[in-house]
Amino acid sequence: MLQCLRQGETMATRRTRRAGLLALGLTLLAATLAAASPGAAARPRASGPVDVLYAGSLLDLMQRSIGPAFHRATGDTLAGFADGSSALASEIRGGTQVADVFISAAPSVNDTLAGTAHGDWLSSYTVFGASPLVLAYNRSSRFARALRTTPWYDVVTRPGFLLGRTDPATDPKGVLAVDALEGVALSYDRPGLRALATSPSSVFPETALVGELQAGQLDAGFFYAVEAAAAHLATVPLVGTGLAGDYTVALVNRAPHPGPARAFIRFLLSGEGRRLLARNGVTPLARPRRVALSGAASPTTTGGPTTAP
Numbered sequence: 102m103l104q105c106l107r108q109g110e111t112m113a114t115r116r117t118r119r120a121g122l123l124a125l126g127l128t129l130l131a132a133t134l135a136a137a138s139p140g141a142a143a144r145p146r147a148s149g150p151v152d153v154l155y156a157g158s159l160l161d162l163m164q165r166s167i168g169p170a171f172h173r174a175t176g177d178t179l180a181g182f183a184d185g186s187s188a189l190a191s192e193i194r195g196g197t198q199v200a201d202v203f204i205s206a207a208p209s210v211n212d213t214l215a216g217t218a219h220g221d222w223l224s225s226y227t228v229f230g231a232s233p234l235v236l237a238y239n240r241s242s243r244f245a246r247a248l249r250t251t252p253w254y255d256v257v258t259r260p261g262f263l264l265g266r267t268d269p270a271t272d273p274k275g276v277l278a279v280d281a282l283e284g285v286a287l288s289y290d291r292p293g294l295r296a297l298a299t300s301p302s303s304v305f306p307e308t309a310l311v312g313e314l315q316a317g318q319l320d321a322g323f324f325y326a327v328e329a330a331a332a333h334l335a336t337v338p339l340v341g342t343g344l345a346g347d348y349t350v351a352l353v354n355r356a357p358h359p360g361p362a363r364a365f366i367r368f369l370l371s372g373e374g375r376r377l378l379a380r381n382g383v384t385p386l387a388r389p390r391r392v393a394l395s396g397a398a399s400p401t402t403t404g405g406p407t408t409a410p
Contacts, residue, residue: 156205159183182198185273229350237314
């Protein structure tokens, strides 16, 4: 009896040992196959966040398309903040916003961040796309039919028409809106447009203008096509103007997260980034144009001198 029990224990122990060795072998095999699979090799590893300050007209595009796609491609997270381009530049200079990457809707804004007098925040930038200035209107407005059938410059001056634009002091789009009103006033002899160009009552923050229009507080407003498309706004072209916002991207000197910052810029200028831009109302340049800023220092980060992406 004792001998049988010992034999039974021995057989059970052997069976347990064999099962354990088999399970271990299967685990090692699965790990080897997983490591060798293309999906595992392509899985992105996050290296950190990237703080991107971008023009308010790109808010929906960045939050819904570029940001998520960038995260899927690299594992890095986009920590974005939107405002008027000129306002963002002022915040960078004043140290109230920390940035790795700056995206502006006007190349001229970058000049205000270059050189010793402006803090040497930028050394160069890349122009990557454009979006035309359009007039977006509320479909429920009593002027909606007129806007679809009559030149815009003959409708916006009608009594009771509420037209919105952004502040030229903080947003390049506000500058273009004033250019559109004053230019057409001169070209088509519409003096009423000149009064609209100087009226402070029609000025709203860039990030609030879409909401004001959708809520029916405005009949129409000046927008870039990219933001009008994102908000599903009805638009009419600004006949007689041909104005557009030119988008630029730049690595900020002394960027706290230079690695993810470069990865973001590469993604934005990549084939996938360009497809997302084109799909959302920004026309990518066939060849993004890099511009060196006059009097700018070499790009630097918190870790020392670097080269631009």
